[in-house]
Amino acid sequence: xxxxxxxxxxxxxxxxxxxxxxxxxxxxKSQKALCAHLAKRYGxxxxxxxxxxxxxxxxxxALKTVLEPGSKVVMNGFTCHAVIEAITAAKMTPxxxxxxxETLHYDDKxxxxxxxxxxxxxxxxxxxxLGIPVDIAKFEKLAAKFNFxxxxxxAHCTGAHYKDGREIGTVGVATALSFGKEKSIxxxxxxxxxIRDLHTPAIKTPTKGPKFSxxxxxxxxxxxxxxxxxxxxxxxxxxxxxxxxxTHQIERSANNKLDFSRRxxxxxxxxxxxxxxxxxxxxxxxxxxxxxxxxxxxLAKLKRNGYYFDGFWFEKPIAPERxxxxxxxxxxxxxNATRIAQEIINIPTHYAEADLKPALKIxxxxxx
Numbered sequence: 001x002x003x004x005x006x007x008x009x010x011x012x013x014x015x016x017x018x019x020x021x022x023x024x025x026x027x028x029k030s031q032k033a034l035c036a037h038l039a040k041r042y043g044x045x046x047x048x049x050x051x052x053x054x055x056x057x058x059x060x061x062a063l064k065t066v067l068e069p070g071s072k073v074v075m076n077g078f079t080c081h082a083v084i085e086a087i088t089a090a091k092m093t094p095x096x097x098x099x100x101x102e103t104l105h106y107d108d109k110x111x112x113x114x115x116x117x118x119x120x121x122x123x124x125x126x127x128x129x130l131g132i133p134v135d136i137a138k139f140e141k142l143a144a145k146f147n148f149x150x151x152x153x154x155a156h157c158t159g160a161h162y163k164d165g166r167e168i169g170t171v172g173v174a175t176a177l178s179f180g181k182e183k184s185i186x187x188x189x190x191x192x193x194x195i196r197d198l199h200t201p202a203i204k205t206p207t208k209g210p211k212f213s214x215x216x217x218x219x220x221x222x223x224x225x226x227x228x229x230x231x232x233x234x235x236x237x238x239x240x241x242x243x244x245x246x247t248h249q250i251e252r253s254a255n256n257k258l259d260f261s262r263r264x265x266x267x268x269x270x271x272x273x274x275x276x277x278x279x280x281x282x283x284x285x286x287x288x289x290x291x292x293x294x295x296x297x298x299l300a301k302l303k304r305n306g307y308y309f310d311g312f313w314f315e316k317p318i319a320p321e322r323x324x325x326x327x328x329x330x331x332x333x334x335x336n337a338t339r340i341a342q343e344i345i346n347i348p349t350h351y352a353e354a355d356l357k358p359a360l361k362i363x364x365x366x367x368x
Contacts, residue, residue: 031042105129
């Protein structure tokens with residue numbers, strides 16, 4: 001096969017978008033325009049909107065603004081380490097909730113059991129995994145009954161709507177957006193926080209600009225990945241990516257550390273606003289998922305046929321794998337998340353259906 005297809009590695013960027021990333025110019029006006037859009041879209045005012053270095057910083061600010069230190073916060077048992085980082089940076093305690101295999105998210109029944117065990121839970125994070133909406137009305141009923149706050153993590157689901165017609169991000173007390181790599185709004189880095197409880201103190205955007213290394217990576221990541229995809233055809237892509245990582249010209253997403261003192265490059269906010277304004281009312285999920293047997297064998301077979309679907313969410317209940325042992329995740333308490341992390345693969349949605357047919361045929365033979 002002459003053409004290759006990728007799940008990640010900035011494969012959603014067109015040639016024009018890569019050029020736009022290289023040469024976009026952002027100003028304070030660009031930043032203010034994004035904040036104004038977010039305030040209007042998600043039901044707040046500009047005093048309660050701030051842009052951030054990344055999504056985990058936005059989520060930590062949301063938690064710190066609304067809840068008291070020491071609060072217990074429920075998080076999905078199938079997610080990334082960034083969520084734990086946000087909760088602990090806010091000086092709070094994460095409570096893992098096992099997932100429903102159909103939605104990859106905890107449901108109201110699981111949450112109610114956790115509330116019986118931890119009646120002092122003060123907040124829950126709703127992430128709508130892969131852009132699959134939860135039944136938010138059921139969580140609202142529990143929130144009213146047990147007096148906790150709902151926080152919406154928009155990394156996977158910006159622009160999507162709940163089944164009752166409300167846009168995701170307009171329901172909870174606060175919304176955190178990520179503009180990081182492969183997210184539903186992908187500017188390679190950056191984030192934003194919106195607080196809808198206007199009785200809370202105003203929040204401020206960090207005053208420090210990005211480090212030069214962060215600015216450089218934000219500019220060049222899409223182009224570096226395009227070169228990687230080309231080199232993959234001649235078996236040199238892995239060497240190129242290894243060189244970029246070793247020389248710190250790119251960084252793994254989990255290494256984009258939370259930072260309350262710095263913002264992202266302003267051109268990132270300009271590009272994020274453009275994507276937000278162009279979102280359809282109900283965009284398709286950013287990825288689909290399939291549960292399979294013999295995942296490593298399947299991924300190797302897909303590669304031989306030109307489909308590079310590794311780099312999926314999530315190869316461990318709390319990804320990435322290299323940080324998993326530090327989490328001390330209770331696998332026995334979250335059996336669905338533990339099992340699905342061993343069986344899941346993601347399928348990109350940014351290619352034409354005809355392009356993916358050979359891959360889907362291969363996957364069919366491995367489906368659970």
